[in-house]
Amino acid sequence: MGPKRTPAATTNTTGPVPAPSAPTMPSSSSASASAPSASLSSGPKLLTSNSSIYDIAHTVWQQYLATTPQRTLLLDAFMAFLVLVGGVQFVYCVLAGNYPFNAFLSGFCAAVGQFVLTASLRMQTSSSSSSLPSSTGSGAGAKGKAKKGISGSVGAGAGTEEGGVSHERAFADYVFGSLILHFFCINFIN
Numbered sequence: 001m002g003p004k005r006t007p008a009a010t011t012n013t014t015g016p017v018p019a020p021s022a023p024t025m026p027s028s029s030s031a032s033a034s035a036p037s038a039s040l041s042s043g044p045k046l047l048t049s050n051s052s053i054y055d056i057a058h059t060v061w062q063q064y065l066a067t068t069p070q071r072t073l074l075l076d077a078f079m080a081f082l083v084l085v086g087g088v089q090f091v092y093c094v095l096a097g098n099y100p101f102n103a104f105l106s107g108f109c110a111a112v113g114q115f116v117l118t119a120s121l122r123m124q125t126s127s128s129s130s131s132l133p134s135s136t137g138s139g140a141g142a143k144g145k146a147k148k149g150i151s152g153s154v155g156a157g158a159g160t161e162e163g164g165v166s167h168e169r170a171f172a173d174y175v176f177g178s179l180i181l182h183f184f185c186i187n188f189i190n
Contacts, residue, residue, distance in 0.1 A: 075122045079115055086111035103189050110185040117177045124170035 047059055068076075086108055093104045165173075 072122060072126055075118055075125075079118050079122070082111050082115040082118065086115070106185045106188040109188075110182060113181045113185075114178065117174055117181065120177075121170055121174040124165055124173075125167050 047056060089104060089108050098104050
């Protein structure tokens, strides 16, 4: 036995009522408002929700090449080379054996350590890595340490970048860390 019908329920038998639509704009403004969202004149091809993996990867690669500085591209290429070297050493150790294990360990640690040092250099020298605005009114630089110029004023103009370390200082730290890393690796080989 079905539920009882009330008089209010019997009057609406035409089906579901569509939701009220939003007020429409005049045709001249709606055409101009929808045109910029369809495609960007100078930007890359827009991806849709059903884009293929190839299209997504290709768009990401093209954006990476277009927006990444040459110095950062060079560091990324070196990091890819270090991953390849570490992978080849690991595969060789698995396939051919690890008789001089300290030599394998030293070479693999050198590749991994150099990768970490290069990633640190990339983070310090990348211009897009610092998303926080520099604080000029508080007088504090990176990690709360203030740097004073010749006139005694505090600012970012004393050879520092947004992150608080100049590119030259970051590269000097990278070279010094690399020398220490390779010194320990060579001593570990014996």
